[in-house]
Amino acid sequence: xxxxxxxxxxxxxCTLFIGDSHAIIDRVQSIITSMDTxxxxxxxxxxLCGACRDRHEYLARLQAVCIAAAERSIxxxxxxxxxxxxxxxxxxxxxxxxxxxLSEKVAEWYFIRHPAFSRKYxxxxxxxxxxxxxxxxxxxxxxxxxxxxxxxxxxxxxAKEVSARANDVIPNTSALIGGLVAARLMSHAGGLLPLSRLxxxxxxxxxxxxALFAHLKTRSPCPKHGIIFQHRRVHNAPxxxxxxxxxxxxxxxxIAARLDFFRGVAEPDFLDKAQRRIDATVKRGEP
Amino acid sequence: xxxIGDVLVSQGEGGVYNERMLGGARVWDPYRSKLSALYxxxxxxxxxxxxxxxxxxxxxxxxxxxVADYVEAVYAVEFAPRPMQDLLEVCRRRRxxxxxxxxxxxxxxxxxxVEAVDLLYQDVAQPDQAAIVLRNxxxxxxxxTVILMLKTRSVDVRKxxxxxxxxxxxxxxxxxxxVKERVWLTPFHTDHAAIVCIKPEV
Numbered sequence: 001x002x003x004x005x006x007x008x009x010x011x012x013x014c015t016l017f018i019g020d021s022h023a024i025i026d027r028v029q030s031i032i033t034s035m036d037t038x039x040x041x042x043x044x045x046x047x048l049c050g051a052c053r054d055r056h057e058y059l060a061r062l063q064a065v066c067i068a069a070a071e072r073s074i075x076x077x078x079x080x081x082x083x084x085x086x087x088x089x090x091x092x093x094x095x096x097x098x099x100x101x102l103s104e105k106v107a108e109w110y111f112i113r114h115p116a117f118s119r120k121y122x123x124x125x126x127x128x129x130x131x132x133x134x135x136x137x138x139x140x141x142x143x144x145x146x147x148x149x150x151x152x153x154x155x156x157x158x159a160k161e162v163s164a165r166a167n168d169v170i171p172n173t174s175a176l177i178g179g180l181v182a183a184r185l186m187s188h189a190g191g192l193l194p195l196s197r198l199x200x201x202x203x204x205x206x207x208x209x210x211a212l213f214a215h216l217k218t219r220s221p222c223p224k225h226g227i228i229f230q231h232r233r234v235h236n237a238p239x240x241x242x243x244x245x246x247x248x249x250x251x252x253x254x255i256a257a258r259l260d261f262f263r264g265v266a267e268p269d270f271l272d273k274a275q276r277r278i279d280a281t282v283k284r285g286e287p
Numbered sequence: 288x289x290x291i292g293d294v295l296v297s298q299g300e301g302g303v304y305n306e307r308m309l310g311g312a313r314v315w316d317p318y319r320s321k322l323s324a325l326y327x328x329x330x331x332x333x334x335x336x337x338x339x340x341x342x343x344x345x346x347x348x349x350x351x352x353x354v355a356d357y358v359e360a361v362y363a364v365e366f367a368p369r370p371m372q373d374l375l376e377v378c379r380r381r382r383x384x385x386x387x388x389x390x391x392x393x394x395x396x397x398x399x400x401v402e403a404v405d406l407l408y409q410d411v412a413q414p415d416q417a418a419i420v421l422r423n424x425x426x427x428x429x430x431x432t433v434i435l436m437l438k439t440r441s442v443d444v445r446k447x448x449x450x451x452x453x454x455x456x457x458x459x460x461x462x463x464x465x466v467k468e469r470v471w472l473t474p475f476h477t478d479h480a481a482i483v484c485i486k487p488e489v
Contacts, residue, residue, distance in 0.1 A: 034395075
């Protein structure tokens with residue numbers, strides 16, 4: 001028997017499928033075709049079957065079914081919880097880049113207006129400099145500096161939202177390294193499914209692509225950490241054990257990502273054990 | 288194929304992607320579309336109003352819209368949701384495009400929808416492009432044409448493009464297809480090649 005979108009055909013006899021537009025989409029998405037014995041559908045058969053009157057109607061009906069099925073697939077894809085988080089964290093990282101670039105440009109401009117100005121021996125953080133520039137500059141320069149400050153406020157709001165969303169979508173991973181870094185890991189992997197499929201060794205150096213390929217091609221040392229360096233337990237760890245900490249952390253993250261994908265809720269038992277294990281590595285440097 | 292002077296065009300409703308119009312026809316830019324590039328550097332296959340086409344890797348529907356201007360019906364398969372949104376928009380405006388959201392490497396997902404076709408066009412960024420063509424050959428009528436747009440850099444970045452090119456042609460020939468034309472798409476697209484094959488009459 002051959003199952004087509006409009007009905008089933010067996011020995012030249014056709015049984016028309018009867019059902020509303022939802023039922024026909026369900027049918028199209030659930031038919032399992034064995035490709036060895038498959039014969040492509042024929043529109044004349046569909047006419048004999050009573051699915052349509054002519055070629056024109058065959059295409060029109062088929063098109064409507066396909067559009068509706070595709071729309072449903074797209075909706076399902078986008079309603080996965082990680083889809084929006086992915087875009088949020090990518091926007092956040094892009095805003096950071098924009099703030100840095102703009103601050104630098106504006107500072108260069110400000111230096112021209114104030115030839116005696118220098119940042120040496122002052123320890124002015126970037127955001128303080130932007131504030132000074134806004135207050136002391138007239139016209140467009142002050143406006144641009146103001147916009148940077150404005151963007152920085154938006155960034156803070158967005159960062160909080162990303163963090164909160166990550167705690168909800170990837171609770172175990174977020175509990176281990178914080179929502180923001182967890183979301184960045186996921187964004188680099190391309191989503192929760194790809195992240196949950198990564199081996200721990202890949203998670204450990206995610207975001208250190210240049211160093212990793214330099215290591216594979218030349219004799220340069222291999223990278224010890226990628227994005228996970230942003231987590232305090234990695235970057236605050238003594239230099240000798242930093243590699244160990246990031247390896248243990250990555251191992252636990254790989255498990256956490258799988259828990260997040262398959263269960264989607266925090267697992268207190270696992271988290272408790274994992275946290276203790278990581279902290280022990282930080283303290284004593286044990287493997 | 289319709290040409291105005293040196294410019295390849297297609298007859299249809301314009302404004303799909305802000306394409307240039309020339310005498311009421313839509314300009315088909317070889318720098319944007321690999322199929323158009325093939326018609327500039329080689330012969331390809333003449334698209335006719337009776338043809339049915341299975342188009343794998345339809346993306347945003349840019350090239351699909353031009354193919355649809357020439358042929359009777361196009362079955363356009365695309366996997367990723369973001370380009371699919373654009374493809375659906377093109378599909379709603381043209382009666383002869385059937386947009387299917389499925390993985391071109393798994394024809395069993397869309398087999399109940401696709402008729403026998405005269406042309407199998409494939410432009411997917413996957414490492415096993417030849418295997419995907421062979422799996423989809425069940426939809427191709429005997430004597431039908433395959434056009435494979437080979438992205439050598441997607442197959443294997445470490446191999447030389449020429450090596451990937453020859454390996455792909457070898458696997459198509461050993462599967463029983465007759466290679467009619469093989470051509471690089473330079474200067475329009477670097478490291479991309481087109482392979483035109485015929486499925487033998489049984």
